[in-house]
Amino acid sequence: MRSLPFSHRSFFKGNDVIPIDRIDFVTLVDPIFLFLPYFVKCSSMFCPLDQILVDESLPELNNLLMKLSELTNLKQIATKKEVGDLILWQYNEIKLWSGLHQN
Numbered sequence: 145m146r147s148l149p150f151s152h153r154s155f156f157k158g159n160d161v162i163p164i165d166r167i168d169f170v171t172l173v174d175p176i177f178l179f180l181p182y183f184v185k186c187s188s189m190f191c192p193l194d195q196i197l198v199d200e201s202l203p204e205l206n207n208l209l210m211k212l213s214e215l216t217n218l219k220q221i222a223t224k225k226e227v228g229d230l231i232l233w234q235y236n237e238i239k240l241w242s243g244l245h246q247n
Contacts, residue, residue: 146171175216176243178209183222183235190225190232193218 146169154163179197186196197209218224220243222233 175212176218176220178212179216179218180221180240182209183233187235187237190223190234192230193233196233 147166148169149166150164153165154161156162182197182199193213194210197206197213199205199209218233219239221235221240223236223239225232225234
């Protein structure tokens with residue numbers, strides 16, 4: 145959400161004048177951007193997703209990130225490698241830039 149400050153502004157609602165000091169804008173965010181800092185942090189090697197999406201400062205976020213990763217196409221920012229039953233991921237900057245360029 146973004147807020148823009150305003151001074152001496154108001155709007156009408158019915159017969160009432162309502163003063164405002166800011167306007168809030170809600171915009172959509174591609175969830176892939178939530179994963180970027182975690183992938184960049186572990187970019188030097190292939191790792192399982194549960195080792196990449198770890199936030200020590202906010203452990204409650206770990207479960208949310210794992211659930212959100214199931215709904216997101218992580219192949220836009222990472223290379224996936226399957227070794228037996230293990231699925232490994234590595235940040236891929238080229239994929240990120242090509243995906244951004246397409247959009």
